[in-house]
Amino acid sequence: MKPDKISEAVVRRLPVYLRYLNELSSTDILTVSSQELGRKLDLNPAQIRKDLAYFGDFGRKGVGYNVIYLIEKIRQILQLDEPRHVALVGTGNLGRALCNYNMKENVKIVAVFDSDPSKIGTTMNRLIVQPMDELEQTVREKEISIGIITVPASEAQKVADRFVTAGIRGILNFAPTVLRTPDGVRIHHTDFTADLLSLAYYMDSDDET
Amino acid sequence: MKPDKISEAVVRRLPVYLRYLNELSSTDILTVSSQELGRKLDLNPAQIRKDLAYFGDFGRKGVGYNVIYLIEKIRQILQLDEPRHVALVGTGNLGRALCNYNMKENVKIVAVFDSDPSKIGTTMNRLIVQPMDELEQTVREKEISIGIITVPASEAQKVADRFVTAGIRGILNFAPTVLRTPDGVRIHHTDFTADLLSLAYYMDSDDET
DNA sequence: TAGATTGTTAATCGATTAACAATC
DNA sequence: TAGATTGTTAATCGATTAACAATC
Structure with missing residues (x-):
């Protein structure tokens, strides 16, 4: 189930993504690109895409990532869906x-x-x-x-x-x-x-x- | 005065060294080797030697590092000798x-x-x-x-x-x-x-x- | 379709570790 | 001297970034 061997650095960034996505989810923004995430979190967009791609294909080409869906996925990865x-x-x-x-x-x-x-x-x-x-x-x-x-x-x-x-x-x-x-x-x-x-x-x- | 361009990771380890050296200084141990430091701090001895060598030749071959002297040097490097x-x-x-x-x-x-x-x-x-x-x-x-x-x-x-x-x-x-x-x-x-x-x-x- | 953005491969960059000559 | 340990170079390992075909 769990992919190959994810580096600590990658795992450590997931909560950072999650935090900003949670912020977005309380606005009317439905979709976010790696570029926007990168600008906001001071990270390289390619790095963000690569990080997320370790766990699955969460984005849509030409569109970006669905905020709600990505939150759900990162929560699952971090095993936070149950208390x-x-x-x-x-x-x-x-x-x-x-x-x-x-x-x-x-x-x-x-x-x-x-x-x-x-x-x-x-x-x-x-x-x-x-x-x-x-x-x-x-x-x-x-x-x-x-x-x-x-x-x-x-x-x-x-x-x-x-x-x-x-x-x-x-x-x-x-x-x-x-x-x-x-x-x-x-x-x-x-x-x-x-x-x-x-x-x-x-x-x-x-x-x- | 300040050497080339020291990586963040190196600088971040200096306080860790300092902390353990301070502990040692209140014992009767006068000298410590990179191997001992490494064992105690869970770091590779070569890494420790390399880290310290960026800033000067603080050790003595065959002997190790003088605890008091190394404390003084790391304090200087971190600019902690004045408040x-x-x-x-x-x-x-x-x-x-x-x-x-x-x-x-x-x-x-x-x-x-x-x-x-x-x-x-x-x-x-x-x-x-x-x-x-x-x-x-x-x-x-x-x-x-x-x-x-x-x-x-x-x-x-x-x-x-x-x-x-x-x-x-x-x-x-x-x-x-x-x-x-x-x-x-x-x-x-x-x-x-x-x-x-x-x-x-x-x-x-x-x-x- | 045209524009945008992903997923991914290849290139780059940087940090860690191994090895060893120098020397205390 | 013999044993130990540094400082440092070279090798390895890993992470970041660039680039681009695929495609929404």
């Missing part, structure tokens, strides 16, 4: 920010955990903070497939290990540290410290293109 | 999380802004939330070179434009939208919606390598 349940560990500021974040697409944080006894039992965006002991059982009961880590770097690997034993196969890590997991477990690392520090490199040079 | 001042716009949950975040390296949020009158004048991590009107003047007075955007997507482009006119040349964007800025202004986009949704693609397949 995806997420667990979050670490109820600090960042954890709270993410809990309150409206993901729109069918992705929902359905359980939050913390190891700090003083946090357990408090509520966060209508969810009760649970102790780490309950992780495995909750993952099973609520059919959770993705875990988010928003604990300090020193705790992140331990949490990742717990996620893995609980059967989670996808982890979004916000802790500023590299995590190691067995094959078959996928880690995406949102490293905004690195994003920010690397930005500093480009400052004050005045010789940019 | 870098940052402005943040958008005092929601995410903005607050970032304000409380301890960046360690010489990067400091020194001013926060919001357009919501009910937020202005309140304090966030010892900073008083300022109105957008004061952006230009504050950027000048506090020598701010980097801006962080944590407003809703619908407002993000406007904020970016304000940053640009205020003279800011580096922007870290957390809003889930693509920003357009003139040449010479650098944008790093932390798009965790995309990170999370793209993770879904890889779930439940059971045929991963």
Whole structure:
């Protein structure tokens, strides 16, 4: 079913397409070309066509892509047509920010955990903070497939290990540290410290293109 | 002074090296090899050596890299040897999380802004939330070179434009939208919606390598 | 039909990895 | 010296872009 071997870069762009298509769908625009998409998203039109063509022939020559249809297709590809349940560990500021974040697409944080006894039992965006002991059982009961880590770097690997034993196969890590997991477990690392520090490199040079 | 044209990928790895080196520096380890770094950071040793060699000969054959010296050098490369001042716009949950975040390296949020009158004048991590009107003047007075955007997507482009006119040349964007800025202004986009949704693609397949 | 735009192949570009001489 | 590890060149790999026939 799933095509050959799609590069990470391609998969990573699909949500970006989806987001803009969702915007379009609330207008009266029915059709969009790769050129328009490219202009709006700052991407090469050929790249967009190629990305989409990996998954099927979604466009019509001379016309472009039907907005509604393409949304549906990208949702299918990303496996977002049925709800995806997420667990979050670490109820600090960042954890709270993410809990309150409206993901729109069918992705929902359905359980939050913390190891700090003083946090357990408090509520966060209508969810009760649970102790780490309950992780495995909750993952099973609520059919959770993705875990988010928003604990300090020193705790992140331990949490990742717990996620893995609980059967989670996808982890979004916000802790500023590299995590190691067995094959078959996928880690995406949102490293905004690195994003920010690397930005500093480009400052004050005045010789940019 | 600055070497040829270093790829973004290389620059983006420097903070990752720096972070682990900082950890090492608080142990009694004085020297580290590219192999050790690679193992710890899940990177190819040759890549690490190549990355560092773009900027100078920091290692000693047969020995490795002196931890303290390499830290100093990477800090210089990233222009972190003198303090870098940052402005943040958008005092929601995410903005607050970032304000409380301890960046360690010489990067400091020194001013926060919001357009919501009910937020202005309140304090966030010892900073008083300022109105957008004061952006230009504050950027000048506090020598701010980097801006962080944590407003809703619908407002993000406007904020970016304000940053640009205020003279800011580096922007870290957390809003889930693509920003357009003139040449010479650098944008790093932390798009965790995309990170999370793209993770879904890889779930439940059971045929991963 | 004429104009527009896809899907796809080929060309280009760039980044990663392997290999090894130099040398500490 | 022998062992280890760098800096760097060459080889490989992969991703982006250009170009164009097919066709709506």
